[in-house]
Amino acid sequence: MKSISFFGASGTVTGSCYQLNKNYEPYFLIDFGMYQGTKEVESLNRVPVPFQPSKLKAVLLTHAHLDHCGRLPMLYQMGYKGKIYMTEPTLDLMGIVLHDAAKIARESEDTIPLYTEDEVDYVMEQAEIIEYDQTFHLDGFDITYRDAGHIMGAASIELNDTHTTTQTRKIVFSGDIGNWPHNMMSDPYLFTEEDVVVMESTYGGRMHPHEDTKELMQKEVNAIESSGGALLIPAFAIERTQEVLYLLKQLKDSAKIKAQTPIFLDSPMGIHTTEVYLRYGALYNDNFHDVISRGNPFEFTGLHVLERKKQGHAIEAVHGPKVIIAGSGMMTGGRIVSHAVQYLPITSTRILFVGYQGEETMGRAIEEGAQSIRINDQNVSIRATVSRIDSLSAHADESQLLKWLKPIQGVHQVFLTHGEDTARDALEQAILANVGDMTIKKPQRNDEVLLKLNSRSYPEL
Numbered sequence: 001m002k003s004i005s006f007f008g009a010s011g012t013v014t015g016s017c018y019q020l021n022k023n024y025e026p027y028f029l030i031d032f033g034m035y036q037g038t039k040e041v042e043s044l045n046r047v048p049v050p051f052q053p054s055k056l057k058a059v060l061l062t063h064a065h066l067d068h069c070g071r072l073p074m075l076y077q078m079g080y081k082g083k084i085y086m087t088e089p090t091l092d093l094m095g096i097v098l099h100d101a102a103k104i105a106r107e108s109e110d111t112i113p114l115y116t117e118d119e120v121d122y123v124m125e126q127a128e129i130i131e132y133d134q135t136f137h138l139d140g141f142d143i144t145y146r147d148a149g150h151i152m153g154a155a156s157i158e159l160n161d162t163h164t165t166t167q168t169r170k171i172v173f174s175g176d177i178g179n180w181p182h183n184m185m186s187d188p189y190l191f192t193e194e195d196v197v198v199m200e201s202t203y204g205g206r207m208h209p210h211e212d213t214k215e216l217m218q219k220e221v222n223a224i225e226s227s228g229g230a231l232l233i234p235a236f237a238i239e240r241t242q243e244v245l246y247l248l249k250q251l252k253d254s255a256k257i258k259a260q261t262p263i264f265l266d267s268p269m270g271i272h273t274t275e276v277y278l279r280y281g282a283l284y285n286d287n288f289h290d291v292i293s294r295g296n297p298f299e300f301t302g303l304h305v306l307e308r309k310k311q312g313h314a315i316e317a318v319h320g321p322k323v324i325i326a327g328s329g330m331m332t333g334g335r336i337v338s339h340a341v342q343y344l345p346i347t348s349t350r351i352l353f354v355g356y357q358g359e360e361t362m363g364r365a366i367e368e369g370a371q372s373i374r375i376n377d378q379n380v381s382i383r384a385t386v387s388r389i390d391s392l393s394a395h396a397d398e399s400q401l402l403k404w405l406k407p408i409q410g411v412h413q414v415f416l417t418h419g420e421d422t423a424r425d426a427l428e429q430a431i432l433a434n435v436g437d438m439t440i441k442k443p444q445r446n447d448e449v450l451l452k453l454n455s456r457s458y459p460e461l
């Protein structure tokens with residue numbers, strides 16, 4: 001392996017895209033994710049890419065979050081007709097995520113869609129399914145996908161260039177690393193020997209708080225059970241919705257919240273994602289594998305699943321306490337927005353954030369204490385009580401990132417990606433202080449970085 005070109009998530013959190021080059025030729029593209037966030041960041045989705053997709057030998061996808069897979073249909077437009085390697089749950093989730101993105105873009109009045117739903121279907125046909133831990137061979141490389149413990153199907157990808165004795169041979173792309181131990185997901189696979197590591201740094205410099213999520217959720221539901229108000233939970237469809245449902249089920253099963261308190265899941269994407277989560281019982285950790293083998297862990301008394309939009313009126317018709325789980329997680333769209341208009345002006349309403357709220361989002365404004373917000377040209381006053389659970393993250397915090405890196409022997413270069421610069425700087429310092437002295441690089445977008453020559457001796461082939 002000669003070099004890596006960093007085409008995304010390099011100085012930003014989103015837009016993951018790296019190209020591995022050998023003999024001055026592009027070989028593999030790892031992820032082709034959407035830039036998400038502020039208008040300025042999102043405008044990067046429309047900047048022409050400085051590489052030729054038709055020359056790639058293959059595309060390797062780590063997981064189905066939009067910031068990792070969201071631009072794949074554009075790759076098809078640009079002439080890439082080869083295979084895209086991914087796990088089976090990633091394919092299922094990617095279908096949901098890309099179709100949703102294409103549909104939102106089609107319905108939007110102020111942007112030209114980046115791609116159509118038909119182009120999403122073409123991408124689905126390019127998928128080649130890979131099992132975790134099963135090494136496959138591609139153009140002189142041994143490639144292995146390992147469970148990253150992040151969301152269902154997420155992988156860290158190891159590439160071993162078996163035909164070189166002088167150049168870098170083993171490299172791992174972490175993808176997104178999970179927050180472990182987790183209620184449902186398996187622990188991330190820990191690698192033991194690599195020459196080069198490309199790792200995410202989202203939570204560099206930050207630690208998840210130690211808090212009892214079940215107890216916090218119970219307090220929120222108990223509060224509306226006493227007041228008769230609504231509890232709004234804006235939730236990301238993938239992973240967070242399932243985690244919230246499982247928390248509520250445990251509280252219902254142990255009678256910590258009332259069996260009759262209605263809980264509405266008003267999120268088509270959340271419903272479809274939950275179906276995918278039910279299909280892959282074997283991939284959970286042992287504890288949750290037992291749970292899921294005893295029955296549906298996302299179903300309980302009082303749960304109402306609303307697939308069609310017009311069913312939303314069923315929620316208003318219910319008087320008294322109710323919980324409403326809806327997307328999008330940062331309130332940038334989706335059904336949570338109409339519930340916000342309806343319920344935020346009411347003093348008995350509570351709104352519970354269970355995920356990170358990005359800059360310039362409605363969720364961030366509410367979280368920061370806005371007295372009113374503008375929704376669809378109307379001023380909506382906020383009289384609801386705002387609270388949050390910070391520890392339900394799907395990402396490793398700094399101590400977990402260090403725990404992931406530490407067991408890897410022989411590393412001579414580490415590239416920190418997928419983090420703001422402050423997070424990357426903090427993680428760099430933490431690695432040097434806690435893991436050891438190594439070359440750490442923080443590439444910027446479109447940097448091509450040469451990989452060091454091998455320092456260890458491999459047998460001649």
Ligand SMILES: [Zn+2]
Nearest residue numbers: 063065150176
């Ligand atoms: Zn992710």
